[in-house]
Amino acid sequence: MRTAHFGLKTTAILAVLGLSLTACGGNANKTGAAQAVADPGTPVEGGTFTFAEVTPINNWQTQAARFYEKANVLNSVLDRLTYYDVEAGKLVGWIASEFEANEDQTEFTFTIRDGVTFSDGSKLDAEAVKLNLDALGKGIKSAQIAPNVDFAAYKSAEVVGGNKVKVTLKRPDANFLRSTSSVTAGLVSPKTLELDNAAQSSISKIVGSGPFVFESEKPDEEVVFSSRDDYAWAPETAPNQGDAYLDTLVIKYLPEVASRAGAAQSGQVDLVRGLQPVDEQVLASSGGKVYAAEGVDLTTNHAAVRIGSGKLGDVKVRQALQVAIDRQAIKDTVLSDSYVISGSILNHKAPGFVDLSAELAYNPEKAKQLLDEAGWKPGADGIREKDGKKLEVTASTSNNSVVIKPAFELIEQQWREIGVQLINRAADNTFLTNALVDDKVEFFGTRQFAYGGLGPVYAPANNNQTLRADPELNKLFTKEQSATTDEEHLKLVEEEQRALVLDKALTLVLWDEVQVYGANSSANVEFTSGTAPIFQGAWKSEG
Structure with missing residues (x-):
């Protein structure tokens, strides 16, 4: 049992200096090969912990927390019903001490934990949970807040038996229960839900039940939090079952890689988040630590295929193009041992992962044969042509990943060998703005949160992956979501992966999602x- 805190907590500061992907899960802490992080021993009470984020936070609305810079902070402000x-x-249980589903996965009942309060002192009871679920499932029209995409099947919720909520x-x-562990399903006070969109987008207005509480802010500079002395409802498997060890938390904005x-x-x-591979060994050799936080809640880093052109x-x-990617060369040249080459669209540790590595093996001769069969013949400059068009394709990504641009530069070289010209617009955020909705831009480099199945990511007609609904895939997605047993569900998730990666090749997978963090020796x-730091359990070694 840990030592109790004495006196009031000091203020936690979140500094976001300058202007510029969610779910609560288990301890996905993995250290990169550059540094083996030893057992640090007994947690130390108190102290200031400073975390450097990559980009600033401009919209704190809960359901918009699908980007790391938001989820990484809201993870410590908002609790969820469940914890992966x-x-x-x-x-496992969190705010819901127990949960169950009926046989056809259309009704879910949550038993709400006793004694939980929001930071304003109001109760986080069954009624508050119902109001949150309605907002997640139906949106809030008066505030122009859309429904949470992971709650697309939601119909209604009702309080039963005093402390239980039944969702219909x-x-x-089959993926609904898993989505209740996401940061985008974070629980806020009923008073927060009554606010307009602008207010719900402001961290100063958001009231949660988490271990850290808003105190004050300086726009585009810092947000100040204080930790709750009375916090006592961590997820049931969390090592720290009480309030945060830290007295102060500082999160800075550090854009310079x-x-x-x-x-x-x-x-x-x-x-610090976003450590580039070349710096991992440097930091480790100087006594620092390298943490590779695995994105089990996310798809792998991949190039989603658009066929509009x-x-x-x-x-x-x-x-x-799938077998013309030499993934091992990408790891050896661009990445580090903190990264794992993809074996599918799902992370290796994700439930239902199926290893397709053998079928994804680098095979340029097979690639050339397939292109020949498709009628694309090498032109005078080596680039393949068909019907007067060159096989010239474009890839677009955001600049959030420190390795995405050089990775696509290497892919550009590899595809050039089979007669394909890749126009590399990776890490070009200006170009990305239009490319997101343009199905004539052939590749969208991304990773997405996927809680159990792949339907919520790929099925909607307005998805930002393929940008097109595939009737055959949608039938498969519907079957997967309707699965009534774990065995049936996992079998269908496997079929989804084979269809997306191999049979239809609508996603070119690269490496498992990981966020590489650098730390000093005392952290x-x-x-x-979902790769978010767990600040409620973070602490600093003495000395």
């Missing part, structure tokens, strides 16, 4: 299955 424990490989869905959804390792090494910060309409062309922190 990676080590146990299952959901419009259709079966080259400065991140030095900031941790010098002690300017205790933890017509060049990738033939599945043989897509399959050719001790674990991460959720």
Whole structure:
């Protein structure tokens, strides 16, 4: 049992200096090969912990927390009904002490934990949970807040038996329960739900039940939190069952990639997200730590395929590009040992992962044969042509990943060998703005939260992956969501992966999602299955 705190907590500061992907999960803490983080021993009470984020936070609305810079902070402000424990490989209780589903996955009953309060003193009871679920499932029209995409099957919720909430869905959804562990399903006070969109987007207005509480802010500079002395409802498997060990938390905005390792090494910060591979060994050799937080809740890093230009309409062309990627060369050249080469669209540790590595093996000769069969013949300059068009394709991504641009530069070289010209617009945020909705831009480099199945990511007609609904895939997605047993569900998730990656080749997978963090020698922190730091359990070694 840990030592109790004495006196009031000091203020926690979240500094976001300058202007510029969620779920609570188990301890997905994995250290990169550059540094083996030893057992730090007994947690130490008190102290200031400084975390450097990559980009600033401009919209704090809960359902918009699908980006790391938001989820990484809201994870410590908002609790959820359930918690995904990676080590146990299952959901465990959090605000819901118990939960169950009927046989056809259309009704879910949550028993709400006693004694939980929001930071304003109001009760987080069954009625408050019902109001949150209605907002998640139906949106809030008066505030122009859309429904949460993971709650697409939601119909209604009602309080039963005083401390229980029964959720009824419009259709079966085997992934609904898993989505209640997401940061985007974070619980806020009923008073917060009454606010307009602007207010719900402001961290100063959001009232949660988490271990850290808003205190004050300086726009685009810092947000100040204080920790709750009375916090006593962590997830049931969390190592720390009480309030935060830390007295103060500081989160800074550090956009300069080259400065991140030095900031941790010098002690300017205790933890920094977005460490580039070249800096991992440097930091580790100077006594720092490298944490590779695995994104079990997310798809792998991949290039989603768009076929609007017509060049990738033939599945043989897509399959050719899939096997024309030398993933091992990407790891050896661009990545580090903190990264794992993809074996599917799902992370290796995700429930239902099926290893397709053998079928994804680098095979340029097979790629050339497939392109020949599809009618694309090498032109005078080596680039393949068909019907007067060159096989010239474009890839677009955001600049959030420190390795995505050089990875696509290497893919550009590899595809050039089979007669395909790749226009690399990776890490070009200006270009990305239009590319997100343009199905003539052939590749969208991304990773997405996927809680159990792949239907919520790929099925909607307005999805930002393929941008097109596939009737055959949608039938498969519907079957998967309607599965009534774990065995049936996992079998269908496997079929989804084979269809997306191999049969239809609508996603070119690269490496498992991981966020690499650098830390100084005194920092001790674990991460959720969505790669968010768990500040409630973080602490600093003495000395």
